[in-house]
Amino acid sequence: MNPKPERDRRRYDSPLRAEAARRTRATIRDAAARxxxxxxxxxxxxxxxxxxxxVAVRTVFTAYPGGKAEIFREALDHAVAGDGARDNDDSHSAGVAEAERKRRGDTVSHVDLVVEQLVAYGTTMLExxxxxxxxxxxxSxxxxxxxxxxxDDARATAENARTLAEGLEHAGWLREDVTVEHAADVLFTLSSxxxxxxxxxxxxxxxxxxxQWLSGTLRATLLRRTAR
Structure with a gap:
């Protein structure tokens, strides 16, 4: 008796089962997020x-033995990470906007691009x-x-805000009356x-x-008017 067909069937079934399990988890995750x-x-x-x-309740616990907390964690991680295709669309839109400004002859400074990218990333993530x-x-x-x-999220946001504020200060873009600590507090609040x-x-x-409000507020409250 040749056991090879059985081994081939098992190799074939294993990826199918894994994909079915992945789809089930994604379905549960997305339903829970809603x-x-x-x-x-x-x-x-x-x-x-x-x-x-x-699906059955039993299926939920099979997919997520940790229950609601585990589902929420995965849903949040998935939402924060985002979809590569959508993120590329956002980057493409930013590039189109930049090209349009250049076509009109508008002056685009380095700080303009940094603020635009910062706002675009933060807005996309929060959406x-x-x-x-x-x-x-x-x-809570x-x-x-x-x-x-x-x-955990507040702590991570505060750390990111501090890093951004230090970068703006290092580039010489912060207003003279704005400290790194003040800039970090403003960035933490606006990006919340x-x-x-x-x-x-x-x-x-x-x-x-x-x-547009976020971009304008960042510029008005933190950045030098002459920052290029």
Whole structure:
């Protein structure tokens, strides 16, 4: 008896099973993300997630043994990391805008490009992940996992803001009356999911209005007028 066909079938089935498991996890993750943003973390149950995803509760726990906290962590990581294709689209849009300015003969300084890229990156990330980040903030008082997630994000945002402020100071672009500490505080606040949610969700601004406001506010509050 030749065992080779059985071995070949097993080699074939293994990638298929792995891909099916990956798709199931993604379906559960995306369904949970929608519910977390819409209904909040505390109000969303594993049963709700299973129903939204069209799977059994048992399947949710098989895919995510850590339950809701594990699902939220993966959903947030996925949202922050983003989709390569969409990110490339954003970079392409920035390049098109730069080319249009050059065509009109507008002067484009190095600091202009840095601010534009900074704002574009921050806006794109918050458009993807802002809802989940706000879920962790708004649920932090009622859930220890959310409290930890919110604290971790605030810490990471503060560290990034400090690094950016130091870079602006090193380049000589900060106003003379603005310290690195002040710049870091401003960047931390302006790049927060809370400000993004207030303007985009509560005030109903479109993304372009938010982007222009963020760019203009950064320039007006932190940067020298003569920075090139």
């Amino acid at each position: 519910l977390f943003v819409r209904d909040g973390y505390v109000s969303t149950t594993v049963k709700n997630i299973a129903e939204e995803a069209g 993807r992940a802002g809802g989940l980040l706000m879920t962790s903030v708004e649920s 008082g009622a859930d220890p996992d959310m409290r930890r997630f919110a604290a 999911p809370q400000v993004h949610a207030l303007l985009r969700r509560d005030c109903g601004w479109d993304v372009e209005r938010y982007r």
